[in-house]
Amino acid sequence: MSLSELSHKLEIPKSTMFKLLHTMVAEGFLERNKESGKYRPGCRTISLSNTVLANSQFSRLAYPHLKSLASRTGLVAHLTCYGHGEVIWLMKVEDENQPPLYSRVGRRAPAYAPASGKAILAYLDAEQIDKLVGYRWKTLTPKTNTDKDKFLRDISFTKQNGFSFQREEVDLGVASLAVPILDDKQKPVAGISVAGYEPYFNKTRMQDICALLKHTAREVAQYI
Amino acid sequence: MNGENAILITAQNSLQLLKLFSYQTPELGVCEISHRTRLSKSTVSRMVSTYVEESILEKNAKNGKYRLSPVMLELGLIAGEVDPVIQHSRNEIDNLSRVSGCDASLYIREGTEAVCLYTSCSGKEGNGGQRTELPFTVSGWVILSFLEEGTDVEEAAGFEDGASYGEFSVDFVRRHWPAYASTSDGAELGGRLKRIEQEGYASGMEPCNPSRFSLSCPIFDSQGTVVCAISITTEVEKKNLCQSFLLVAGKTAQRISKGLPI
Numbered sequence: 001m002s003l004s005e006l007s008h009k010l011e012i013p014k015s016t017m018f019k020l021l022h023t024m025v026a027e028g029f030l031e032r033n034k035e036s037g038k039y040r041p042g043c044r045t046i047s048l049s050n051t052v053l054a055n056s057q058f059s060r061l062a063y064p065h066l067k068s069l070a071s072r073t074g075l076v077a078h079l080t081c082y083g084h085g086e087v088i089w090l091m092k093v094e095d096e097n098q099p100p101l102y103s104r105v106g107r108r109a110p111a112y113a114p115a116s117g118k119a120i121l122a123y124l125d126a127e128q129i130d131k132l133v134g135y136r137w138k139t140l141t142p143k144t145n146t147d148k149d150k151f152l153r154d155i156s157f158t159k160q161n162g163f164s165f166q167r168e169e170v171d172l173g174v175a176s177l178a179v180p181i182l183d184d185k186q187k188p189v190a191g192i193s194v195a196g197y198e199p200y201f202n203k204t205r206m207q208d209i210c211a212l213l214k215h216t217a218r219e220v221a222q223y224i
Numbered sequence: 225m226n227g228e229n230a231i232l233i234t235a236q237n238s239l240q241l242l243k244l245f246s247y248q249t250p251e252l253g254v255c256e257i258s259h260r261t262r263l264s265k266s267t268v269s270r271m272v273s274t275y276v277e278e279s280i281l282e283k284n285a286k287n288g289k290y291r292l293s294p295v296m297l298e299l300g301l302i303a304g305e306v307d308p309v310i311q312h313s314r315n316e317i318d319n320l321s322r323v324s325g326c327d328a329s330l331y332i333r334e335g336t337e338a339v340c341l342y343t344s345c346s347g348k349e350g351n352g353g354q355r356t357e358l359p360f361t362v363s364g365w366v367i368l369s370f371l372e373e374g375t376d377v378e379e380a381a382g383f384e385d386g387a388s389y390g391e392f393s394v395d396f397v398r399r400h401w402p403a404y405a406s407t408s409d410g411a412e413l414g415g416r417l418k419r420i421e422q423e424g425y426a427s428g429m430e431p432c433n434p435s436r437f438s439l440s441c442p443i444f445d446s447q448g449t450v451v452c453a454i455s456i457t458t459e460v461e462k463k464n465l466c467q468s469f470l471l472v473a474g475k476t477a478q479r480i481s482k483g484l485p486i
Binding site: 048083090108 | 230231232235236239240242243245246247250251279282291292293294295296297298299300301302303304305306307332334339340341352353354355
């Protein structure tokens with residue numbers, strides 16, 4: 001982004017914005033593209049990002065379980081967490097023979113769209129759901145559900161059945177099934193999902209996958 | 225406006241606060257931060273509260289300390305995806321890892337540190353971002369060996385024209401790590417850097433992790449300035465395997481050097 005864009009978006013005068021950007025460049029948090037004059041995240045952010053990953057003991061302990069899940073389902077397994085209305089992908093584990101699927105550790109999405117977001121939201125307090133429903137929702141694909149009544153029915157279904165499902169709401173052509181990881185007070189601390197190309201998710205397979213997901217979530221919950 | 229006038233001190237302090245979070249110190253309390261940054265506890269307290277509000281930091285409810293929030297992951301992800309050096313090198317490094325069976329990484333120098341920008345394990349992206357002081361990693365030796373006068377503004381003074389890379393590097397080490405330079409290891413480093421300069425690559429046990437063996441080659445820009453290094457790393461028992469890929473690693477470094485977008 002350019003100085004002008006940032007100044008406009010953040011409503012900070014250009015002169016102050018320039019100094020702020022200059023400071024961030026000097027500290028390695030931003031880099032400036034000499035040709036376009038625009039700014040991008042610098043390599044200090046790669047280091048901080050790695051610090052988050054390297055020190056997540058929960059993710060490390062969950063890894064072998066997600067690997068087994070990916071191998072047994074033939075799908076890409078993800079570990080996600082929730083914060084401020086969004087889901088963040090903490091881990092991606094894929095089986096060697098799988099076709100590549102776009103999903104990256106660190107990616108964020110509004111929690112109402114991904115299956116793991118719905119799985120986590122289903123177990124949050126009504127107050128937090130009310131707050132989320134009060135926001136303006138945006139679509140990620142033409143198939144993202146922004147009908148809030150339907151969303152409330154979906155999370156009610158999730159709470160009854162222990163799993164959630166989304167078809168093409170985050171990426172076109174991709175579907176996913178998810179379950180929450182619950183602590184001993186039945187509060188969600190994370191989500192586990194498996195994702196793959198949409199036609200793969202037929203009724204018979206989904207039953208088997210759900211059983212594996214629930215089993216994995218119970219195993220991983222011991223590390224909370 | 226010169227560089228110094230353009231620095232916002234409060235912003236600089238708050239960024240330096242974030243830099244304290246590392247692999248070695250993933251969680252910090254207000255007192256520790258205050259001690260390390262020499263800022264008052266009330267200032268630190270305000271800064272961390274703002275970071276928590278903005279989801280940059282989160283508080284560990286068990287011990288009251290602060291840690292980086294997963295939101296930071298996204299910034300690192302974006303940085304990795306848009307960095308032109310990583311974009312230019314990613315396929316080459318993935319391929320080097322696949323062919324050699326070793327972990328392959330791209331390191332860049334930032335100040336006195338070697339920063340791992342990208343790692344590939346068995347041809348797939350691994351976790352980058354680690355920072356190591358230059359003399360304490362094999363890739364750092366390569367970068368040090370080819371450092372040139374004037375690489376940093378503060379390094380420009382006091383060096384005669386025509387000094388070799390090696391002489392400048394030894395002086396660089398002496399100035400930045402005086403305590404280390406006075407040890408026997410530090411004294412040996414000078415000879416090692418000169419050998420690396422002559423041979424064009426470095427290899428050896430990783431000083432911070434002696435169970436790992438690395439081979440590293442420099443990457444130069446079109447002006448002939450070393451800008452980064454690639455390394456292949458494996459268990460020390462497999463060092464012969466690692467060394468047998470010297471030619472492949474060297475050719476990879478040459479290809480990356482060509483058309484490097486710096």
